[in-house]
Amino acid sequence: MKVQQICVLGSTGSIGENTLDVIARHRDTLNVYALSAYSRIERLAAQAQATRARVVVVPNEAARARFVQAWPASQRAPEIRVGATALAETVADTEVTSVMAAIVGAAGLPAALAAAQAGKRVLLANKEALVAAGELFMRTVRECGAELLPIDSEHNAIFQCLPHSSGCPGSHPAPGVRRLLVTASGGPFRSTPLDQLDHVTPDQACAHPNWSMGRKISVDSATMLNKGLEVIEAHWLFAMPVERIQVLIHPQSKVHSMVEYEDGSILAQLGQPDMRTPIAYGLGFPDRIDSGVGLFDLATLGRLDFELPDLNRFPCLRLAFEALRAGQVACIALNAANEIAVDRFLKQQISYTQIARIIEACLNRVGGQAISSPETLDDVLALDAHTRAMASEFCLSAA
Ligand code: NAD
Ligand code: MG
Numbered sequence: 001m002k003v004q005q006i007c008v009l010g011s012t013g014s015i016g017e018n019t020l021d022v023i024a025r026h027r028d029t030l031n032v033y034a035l036s037a038y039s040r041i042e043r044l045a046a047q048a049q050a051t052r053a054r055v056v057v058v059p060n061e062a063a064r065a066r067f068v069q070a071w072p073a074s075q076r077a078p079e080i081r082v083g084a085t086a087l088a089e090t091v092a093d094t095e096v097t098s099v100m101a102a103i104v105g106a107a108g109l110p111a112a113l114a115a116a117q118a119g120k121r122v123l124l125a126n127k128e129a130l131v132a133a134g135e136l137f138m139r140t141v142r143e144c145g146a147e148l149l150p151i152d153s154e155h156n157a158i159f160q161c162l163p164h165s166s167g168c169p170g171s172h173p174a175p176g177v178r179r180l181l182v183t184a185s186g187g188p189f190r191s192t193p194l195d196q197l198d199h200v201t202p203d204q205a206c207a208h209p210n211w212s213m214g215r216k217i218s219v220d221s222a223t224m225l226n227k228g229l230e231v232i233e234a235h236w237l238f239a240m241p242v243e244r245i246q247v248l249i250h251p252q253s254k255v256h257s258m259v260e261y262e263d264g265s266i267l268a269q270l271g272q273p274d275m276r277t278p279i280a281y282g283l284g285f286p287d288r289i290d291s292g293v294g295l296f297d298l299a300t301l302g303r304l305d306f307e308l309p310d311l312n313r314f315p316c317l318r319l320a321f322e323a324l325r326a327g328q329v330a331c332i333a334l335n336a337a338n339e340i341a342v343d344r345f346l347k348q349q350i351s352y353t354q355i356a357r358i359i360e361a362c363l364n365r366v367g368g369q370a371i372s373s374p375e376t377l378d379d380v381l382a383l384d385a386h387t388r389a390m391a392s393e394f395c396l397s398a399a
Contacts, residue, residue, distance in 0.1 A: 004121075004283070005033040007091050008100045009111050012037040012044055014214045015102035015125045015151070018275045020047060022283055025290055030283060034090050036111075038063075038103075045070035048078050057081045057090055087111045092118035098283070100151070101126040104216050105339050106332075106384050109133055113377060116146040123282040125151040127233045131335045133380045134236035135328060142171065149282040150237055154182050154230050156278035157256035157269035158238060164286070172239050180240055181258040181266070182230055183250040184309065185210050187222040190251065194313060200352045202345060210253035210273040219342045223355055224309060225334075228320020232331055235324060242324050247317065248306045254296075255304060272296050315356040319363060329371050330363055332380060336387035337362035337394075344395045358394045362387055 006023065010016045016037075023030045032051035037044040041063050048056050049072070056078050058064050064080050071077050081090060088111050091099045099115035100123045101108055108126035113133065115122045117140055124130070130137055141148045150156050162174050188207050189197060206218040213221070220226035231245050256278075258268040271277045272293050280291030311318040316338070323330035341355040350358070366387060374380045 002097075003029055003031050004097045005031055005095050006098045006100060006283075007034040007036075007093075007096045007115075008032065008102065009036050009087065009091070009108065010038075010100075010102035010104065010126075011035040011047055012040040013102055013104060014212065014217075015275060015279070016100070019100050019102065019123075019279050019283075020051060022276050022280045022289075022291055023051070025292060026283070029289075033093070033096050036087055036090070036103075038107075041066040042070045049075065053078050054095075055079045055081060055090055055093075057083075057087045059083065084110060088114035091115040091120065096120060098123060100279075100282075101129065102151075104128075104214055106132045106335055106381075109137075109380070110377060113137060113140060116140040116148070117144050119145045121147040121149065123149050123151050123279070127152050127229050128335050128339075130233045130236045131229050132332050132384060133328075133374075133377065134232065134331070136375070136377065136380065138171075138236050148237070149285055150233075151275075151278050151282050152230060152233060153273075153275065153278050154257040155233060155237055156281055158182075158234065158259055160269045160281065161257075161259040161267035162238070173241075173244070174238070176262050177240075177244075177259055178262050179244045179246055179260040180234055180238060181260055182227065182234060182245060182247050183253075183255050183257050183306075184224060184227040184247055185221065185253045186249040186251055186309070187224065189222055189313075190249065198351050198353050202348065205345070205352060209251070211275075213275075215346055216339070216342055219345060219355075220338070222352075223316040224314035225316035225320060225338050225355075225359070227309070227314075228317045228323075229335065231320060232324050242321065247309055249309050250304065250306050252301075252304055254301065270296070316359060319356065319359050323363060326363075326367065328373050329366060329383060332374065332383045333362050333366040333387040334359060336384045337391040340388050340391035340395060344399075350395050350398050354395075354398045358391055358398065361394050362391050365390060 032053045034055035035053045036057035098121040101112040102125040106128045109129040112129040205222040253273040255268045274293045276291040323334040337359040341358040344350045
């Protein structure tokens with residue numbers, strides 16, 4: 001089997017660390033070419049030593065100095081590249097075969113898009129890239145002959161349940177498919193009394209009952225905006241109209257999503273809530289490789305529950321459905337407003353319930369402006385910046 005040369009974007013994050021864990025189990029077929037991080041530069045240096053990465057990408061000169069300081073003098077250092085442009089250039093290096101896009105937020109879009117443009121195998125964890133630029137991203141994947149493998153557990157599950165000839169990138173729904181059934185745990189506040197939600201803390205919001213993840217996506221899971229982003233992601237990955245995507249709360253997080261076919265069959269993918277399973281699926285595709293995830297004992301599973309989400313409890317999910325129906329401008333605004341609101345919530349500058357209010361205020365404001373649908377990456381980034389400024393102001397007046 002040919003050795004893959006992998007570039008891990010966001011290697012110090014939760015997905016990045018899990019990716020390196022899987023790669024380390026397959027040294028004969030999976031090789032790290034480049035690593036990137038925005039913070040935790042000492043951790044990046046340790047990762048680069050362990051993987052013998054040839055290149056590392058850091059955000060600025062201060063980070064470069066920290067990396068050099070953390071590097072042991074006795075060892076040969078990797079090539080250090082600096083800045084967002086270097087990130088987008090690195091994924092396109094001829095040596096690179098596969099790119100794990102695991103930067104958090106729309107900040108990950110330019111490099112993920114560059115990987116698609118360079119025709120690489122793209123393992124996409126960074127869902128915000130598709131929310132902000134779904135049409136552009138999918139078109140680029142098709143036109144540049146890239147291979148797109150979804151890593152988000154729900155989309156990876158759906159991908160596994162679809163016939164491979166019609167997986168993604170889809171330009172129309174796979175034949176015979178009636179609906180995509182996207183599961184959600186409901187997060188830590190699934191049954192918290194509504195009048196207590198005003199007072200929940202960032203740590204409570206980040207204490208996910210089943211998954212261990214970065215702080216931004218943990219808050220998104222609590223508000224269920226994460227599931228809204230995933231509905232938009234599924235719409236683009238599988239060319240599925242919004243009416244044919246159903247969200248189901250499944251508190252056990254064992255069924256990672258399902259595909260319902262015209263004949264009444266429902267195919268599901270089950271497993272432990274451990275991201276190494278979808279990551280290993282992407283790294284090994286089309287083969288199955290060891291992920292380090294242990295046995296899953298169905299005999300002790302007990303029960304699997306499913307119910308419809310309460311949009312009153314989870315207004316962010318409603319807003320995401322509305323944004324998808326409204327179009328690309330609204331989706332960019334939804335994501336950008338959320339990134340700002342979640343950041344301010346994590347810094348304890350606004351309350352949990354204000355997250356949804358700020359997103360809604362931004363969507364209303366953007367909806368009232370005559371903004372044409374973005375066509376290029378620059379258009380997307382300009383609208384993203386416009387909404388961030390707006391959301392920051394709303395946060396200030398909410399504080
Ligand atoms: P994280 O916060 O743990 O890690 C984010 C990584 O991105 C870090 O390496 C960080 O240094 C880097 N980064 C942050 N801002 C950056 C910037 N402006 N420029 C360049 N690099 C930057 O996040 P995570 O939980 O690993 O999530 C990463 C992505 O994967 C997100 O889009 C998330 O929605 C998606 N995802 C995560 C999980 C999960 O289990 N954690 C599951 C599904 C999807
Ligand atoms: Mg997910």
